[in-house]
Amino acid sequence: MSAPPELPELVTRALRMSLQHGYVMASRNETGRLLATLAATRSGTMAECGTGCGVGAAWLRVGAPKGTRVLTAELDPELAHGVMEMFAGDDIDVMHADWSTLAEHAPFSLIFIDAESARHSPREEIIDMLETGGMIVLDDFSPSTNWPPMESGRVDQLRQAWLTDERFTSVDVMVAPDTSVLIAVKR
Template sequence: MNDNTFHTIPENLEAIELDTENSGFSMSSDRKIGSLLSTLAAAKPDGHFLELGTGTGLATSWLLLGMNQSALLDSVDNDQEVLEIARRHFDRDKRVTFHNCDGGDFITREQPDTYDLIFADAWPGKYSLLDETLALLKVGGIYVIDDMSPQPNWPEGHADKAKHLLGKFNRCSHLKMCRLAWATGIVICCRTE
C-alpha cells in the first residue's frame, strides 16, 4: 500500500499549493493529514466544524471535500495575508466562514458543545486553551492535531512543549485518544462525556 496515493483530491488543491509556495508560507498542512480530515468530515454529515489556523486554506480544501452541502466550517486565522489566499479560493463556498481574529479570542467566545470536529493547527486550541477548546466539542466530537513528530521548522525547546501536550492528553479521562506516527505525527481524540 502506498499512503501517498489519494482516492480524490480537492478540485482547487494544486492552485492553492502553488499560491502557498509563491507566498513563501511554509507552515501548511500536507496531503496526508488533508486526506484524513476529509474522511473524518465525511463521517459527520451535517456537521459543524472548526479549523484553528487556516493558513492558505490547504486543510480547508480537504475538510470541504469531505463535508456534505449542509455542513458548516468556521476557519480562524490571525494572519490576514495568508487568510486572503484561502478566501480567494473559497469565496463562493457558503459552507465556510473565515474569521480573521486571534484564535484564543475566538475559542473563549464560542459556546461549549458546538463542534463535531476541531482541527487545531495553531497555537491556540493546541498549546494554549486546550481545555476550553475540548469543551467546544460535542459528545462524540473529534479533535485532531498534527505536527506532533519532530519537524524541521520547530524552534528550540518545542519538542518539550509537544511532549508536555501529549502528557496532558493522557490525563483527559473524557477522551479516547489515538496517536499515529504517520504523516507529521497525528493525534486524534474523541470526546466521550
C-alpha cells in the first residue's frame, strides 16, 4: 500500500453513501488522493462535473486550501439532494443541475470530470471554463502504454486530443493497475 489506510472523515461519509445507494461509479482512493494533492495547489473555485455520492468533492475539499470554493453538479435528483444534505455545513456547494450550468460560476482553477462524461461533452466547453493556469483532471481511463493511447482495442481519441493540445501541458498518470488519470494544465 502506497498511502496510509486511514481515510478522511468527509471521504468516509461519501463512501458510506455510495455503499447505501449501491453506487459503483465512485472515484477510487488512489484517484482521490491525487485529486486532494492537486487541489492543495489551487486557489479560487474548483468544479466537479458529476457528483455521484460526493467522493470526488470530498477529496477536493480535503485538499483545497481554506477560502477556496468547491462546487459540484449532479444530474440525478436523488443523488444531488442526498449529497447536499450530507455535506450541509462542510463548505461544499452541491448543485442539482447539468454540469454545463457550472459555466455560470467559471472560471475554475481545477475541473474534475470522469472520462465517460467527457466523451459525451464538447471539449471546448470544458476548456472555456478553465482559467489560465487552471487544470483539468480526467478520471477513469484504462492505462495504455501505446501511442496513440488505446481504449477497448481502439484509439482513445479523447485522451489523444488532450495530450496533443498545444494549449495545455499534460500527462497521463497510472494511479492503479486498472486506472489512469489525465492531468492537463492550461498554459
